[in-house]
Amino acid sequence: MQTITVSDAVGQALAEEMRRDPRVLMFGEGVATKRHDLVAEFGTQRVRNTPLAEGIIAGTAAGAAAMGLRPVVDLLFAPFLTLSMDAIINSAGKLRYLSGGQFEFPMVVLTMTGAGWGVGAQHNHNLEAMFVHAPGLKVVMPSSAADFKGLMKAAIRDDNPVLFFMDLALAHVPGPVPEGEHLVSIGRAAVLREGRDVTLVSYAKTVGHCLQAAQALQEQGVSAEVIDLRTLKPIDEATVLASVRKTGRLIVVHEASRLCGVGAEVAAIVSEKAFGALTAPVMRLTGPDAPSASSWVLEQAGVPQADAIRDAALRLVNTETVAA
Amino acid sequence: MPHTLALPKVLAPINGPIEADSRSEPTMSLSLDPTFRISLLETMMLIRAHEERLASLATPTSPGTCTAVGQEAAAAGVVRALQTRDRILTNHRSAGHLIARGADPGRVMAEVMGRSDGYCKGKSGSLHVSARELGVVLTSTIVGGELSLAPGVALAQKMGQQESGGITTVFFGDGAACEGIFHESVNLSVTWQLPVLYVCENNQWQAYVRRDETMPIEHVADWVRGHGIASRTVDGNDVEAVHAAAVEAVAAIRSNGKPYFLELTTYRQRGHFEPDDQAYVDKAELASWKAHDPIALLTERLTQAGVIAQGELAHLRQRVNATVDAALAFAQNSPWPDPRELTTDVYA
Numbered sequence A: 001m002q003t004i005t006v007s008d009a010v011g012q013a014l015a016e017e018m019r020r021d022p023r024v025l026m027f028g029e030g031v032a033t034k035r036h037d038l039v040a041e042f043g044t045q046r047v048r049n050t051p052l053a054e055g056i057i058a059g060t061a062a063g064a065a066a067m068g069l070r071p072v073v074d075l076l077f078a079p080f081l082t083l084s085m086d087a088i089i090n091s092a093g094k095l096r097y098l099s100g101g102q103f104e105f106p107m108v109v110l111t112m113t114g115a116g117w118g119v120g121a122q123h124n125h126n127l128e129a130m131f132v133h134a135p136g137l138k139v140v141m142p143s144s145a146a147d148f149k150g151l152m153k154a155a156i157r158d159d160n161p162v163l164f165f166m167d168l169a170l171a172h173v174p175g176p177v178p179e180g181e182h183l184v185s186i187g188r189a190a191v192l193r194e195g196r197d198v199t200l201v202s203y204a205k206t207v208g209h210c211l212q213a214a215q216a217l218q219e220q221g222v223s224a225e226v227i228d229l230r231t232l233k234p235i236d237e238a239t240v241l242a243s244v245r246k247t248g249r250l251i252v253v254h255e256a257s258r259l260c261g262v263g264a265e266v267a268a269i270v271s272e273k274a275f276g277a278l279t280a281p282v283m284r285l286t287g288p289d290a291p292s293a294s295s296w297v298l299e300q301a302g303v304p305q306a307d308a309i310r311d312a313a314l315r316l317v318n319t320e321t322v323a324a
Numbered sequence B: 001m002p003h004t005l006a007l008p009k010v011l012a013p014i015n016g017p018i019e020a021d022s023r024s025e026p027t028m029s030l031s032l033d034p035t036f037r038i039s040l041l042e043t044m045m046l047i048r049a050h051e052e053r054l055a056s057l058a059t060p061t062s063p064g065t066c067t068a069v070g071q072e073a074a075a076a077g078v079v080r081a082l083q084t085r086d087r088i089l090t091n092h093r094s095a096g097h098l099i100a101r102g103a104d105p106g107r108v109m110a111e112v113m114g115r116s117d118g119y120c121k122g123k124s125g126s127l128h129v130s131a132r133e134l135g136v137v138l139t140s141t142i143v144g145g146e147l148s149l150a151p152g153v154a155l156a157q158k159m160g161q162q163e164s165g166g167i168t169t170v171f172f173g174d175g176a177a178c179e180g181i182f183h184e185s186v187n188l189s190v191t192w193q194l195p196v197l198y199v200c201e202n203n204q205w206q207a208y209v210r211r212d213e214t215m216p217i218e219h220v221a222d223w224v225r226g227h228g229i230a231s232r233t234v235d236g237n238d239v240e241a242v243h244a245a246a247v248e249a250v251a252a253i254r255s256n257g258k259p260y261f262l263e264l265t266t267y268r269q270r271g272h273f274e275p276d277d278q279a280y281v282d283k284a285e286l287a288s289w290k291a292h293d294p295i296a297l298l299t300e301r302l303t304q305a306g307v308i309a310q311g312e313l314a315h316l317r318q319r320v321n322a323t324v325d326a327a328l329a330f331a332q333n334s335p336w337p338d339p340r341e342l343t344t345d346v347y348a
């Protein structure tokens, strides 16, 4: 087992997939400048710099994908995705259906998001739920180096457009990654910690906060189960439902704002399909409905932290005690 | 049995220097053989008959459609300068491009009518018809969407996907040229030297907005000049001039691998979306463009030159009408899609 950063895990995944399949290519603003190793190995035809024009980067990826290439485009910061939404949502996401299945769009859109860099709201915006809402797309947002590598490889091999969000604060976090071929299936959540009393569901950076909260809860005699969704679309309903049926309590945690976020979806799935198992109301801990500030203090204040998660879990456990 | 035109014949490419950025008519030294000239006429007649039939069906409750009546010379002239290895991207006015490419009018009509025998199983409707088997990919009805996709299709061709040496032709309007993505697309194609033929059908309308309300200049070509792309503006109603220009453009792209911009000046003779009473259209302007109708123009020229006789013309009309009758019958007999198709083809 090697220990490498999330960023290196993605780099490894890219190199391995480009080696494996000559149809894989990568382009974006500064991709060829920053990924020297890929340029050295695969040349400037397959690793390209583009103009600063997000619409045409994404559109070119969709056109190339429909013709049989497997492009990975780096759109840098998630807020820039709004300039490429036409190509991603209206072309890549819809044209397979509208053409009656004649075309496939095997492309990956890589982008960075999340607090931790103090770059302010026009460089930091958790937009993932917008893409979950669009048909024809898949959305991946891992939390560990191993999952970044395995899911990136799976995303490149997937015949659908995959949005791949990297939480900036995780980029330099090291973690164990298996040597050799390592694939993680898109659409499978991971149970990172087993528990009996409450289920904590999260993805990306706040998974770590949930694990810290679970540790703190254990010290107070509360057993929390922690689930990392890893993939937001397709979402792994079965793992979430099985856990809630066991614990009876659910807290969904994410940095994106609450209204119509992934947490709302998870809460709805659970209330539709496991209502009888719930012994307390479902809770959501999310970022506020506000642009993210660049001030480090404000930025951190927008992200659900371990203490808040712990306190919420304690409240839920007590709610039931009170109700009973 | 639905009627299918043979795939376009290929003319020998013309070699020689390409005059970039030319406003002149392309040289008509290209001596077209009579059979080919008549077939251009027949293609235009078939497109017109097909679209007029579709328009006659459109009511407020049955499927409307965007026709390109008056613009048949662009479809016939350009598409028939292409080869099967070439790819086509088009927009909401695609029927002419499809039919010129040899699409079965019955399947095009079935698609517009939402039937299962349409090229896209009835999931496209009139606005995004694509036909992979004909190399007509990724029809976008997002104005400018096709321009966004074109460099990628051409990049894939350049990088050896599918038949070698193919080029990408993208059809779009003057309205699409007002979208920022137009400039992003041309800039990327020039920078990456992608084999794209940009064909702007400047038909003077942008839905219900006159072009001169939104463009301070006459020609989109004036905009692209700054991008360093070879360009030419041609009378888009003269199918032979269009064809000659397209043949030259295609030859240039194949020989130097760089994109080329062709602007065809034409006019949208019917409304934006059927049914449309065109109450907003200047009657005199419409009449003057109808006097320069592409089908009438070629018919007149071929008749004058003795290339086609009245009898043969009548025969062509008959044949075209019979084809459209058969197409309509085919479309009407085609079953509706099974409601279970609602959620198929979303993911690969």
Ligand SMILES: Cc1ncc(C[n+]2csc(CCOP(=O)(O)OP(=O)(O)O)c2C)c(N)n1
Residues within 6 Å of the ligand: B092, B093, B141, B142, B143, B144, B172, B173, B174, B175, B176, B177, B203, B205, B206, B207, B268
């Ligand atoms: C992005 C977008 N904006 C607006 C529309 C509505 N619309 C459909 S066709 C059209 C006119 C496009 O004009 P042009 O590109 O010149 O093509 P033409 O219809 O003249 O062939 C408009 C505005 C659309 N489909 N997409």
